[in-house]
Amino acid sequence: MAGESNWELERILLDIKADRAEPRHLPLEFLKDITRDFSDDLELGRGGFGVVYKGVLKNGEIVAVKRLKAALGIVDKQFENEAHLLRLKHENIVRFLGHCSESRHVVVKHEGRDCIAESQEKLLCLEYMPNGSLDRHIKDASSGLNWNERYKIIKGICSGLHFLHDENQTNTPVIHTDLKPANILLTSEMIPKITDFGLSRLFGEQQTRTYTESRGTHGYMAREFLLHGKITKKSDIFSLGVIVLEMITGNRDYPWSNGTTLPQDYVKHVRKFCPHAWYIL
Structure with missing residues (x-):
């Protein structure tokens, strides 16, 4: 060199x-x-x-x-x-x-x-990702993303996460632990790409681990990770679910910020902001 x-x-x-x-x-x-x-x-x-x-x-x-x-x-x-x-x-x-x-x-x-x-x-x-992060595109109807575009972005994120968990070249599950819109970048064709693996964990045969110090982003962290530092693939799946809800509603005023959310609150929230999304997703 x-x-x-x-x-x-x-x-x-x-x-x-x-x-x-x-x-x-x-x-x-x-x-x-x-x-x-x-x-x-x-x-x-x-x-x-x-x-x-x-x-x-x-x-x-x-x-x-x-x-x-x-x-x-x-x-x-x-x-x-x-x-x-x-x-x-x-x-x-x-x-x-x-x-x-x-x-x-x-x-x-x-x-x-x-x-x-x-x-x-x-x-x-x-x-280089010319369209920046997904964070910039989750706003409201003015974001300009139609339903087909949102669906393609969600599908792409799911595909990337499945690759990390089950199909990557390391033959070891990779848990991102900080999946959020700011860590999903978009190409000029609006193809989503997961980035920022600084907090990621590579798991061997042990599929569940507990860490005394949990780092991540509040609002996207699963309860067991936030409170007990317990990490599994489900930790990323929870984060993915939050992103999907934000993509569907185009809104970040999600109901679990008060810490007392019940499962039905999630359903009500999505129906309130986008009653026809169920037919698309």
Whole structure:
């Protein structure tokens, strides 16, 4: 890899996007170059674990570069989780193109003096999704999604989740644990792709596990996961159910926010906002 020009690295990236090569390590300097040194102007979004930038190649092709927050103590686990899934290939899973883990020396101020410190950079390069996250499209009738489009998006999410749970190349169930509209990206054809595997768990023969610390997003977390840290495939299925209800109703004012919801409340909520959805789904 040493001595490879940016042109050669860009060609390799295009080969990976075209499924003619496997994801690989990418130099930090190359990722800095295509993001204009992580320019604010190229920022696509940010979350609890890092910032995503648009990477523009010389031929106009675009990739996404996720820069993990080095200050977080869990960044190594986040990087390990996502990098472990680099080779997952499915039309409803965001494609990983490469990764970077490098140290560099930076000048920082300490007690009024300039000091040299080591900074650890961890980045992931992914395919670019021009329509952003599903989060932006779940609003109301003004979102512009007709019923056929909503159905195709729901079906695609289900297909991607089934792949993670039962058909992926690791031969081990992958539990996402943070499935939500913000972690579902859309192509130019509105094909949904699941992303952000930083909190994911890979299960072996043991199909149920309990964690003392549960991380996820309230409103999308199953009760047993939220209260007891118990994780199974059903944890993701609960999150999927919430997303489906949001897609059907185009509304996020769901009734379980008060913590006293009964099963019939779910039914009433969907009938209230979309009485004809039952005939479609």
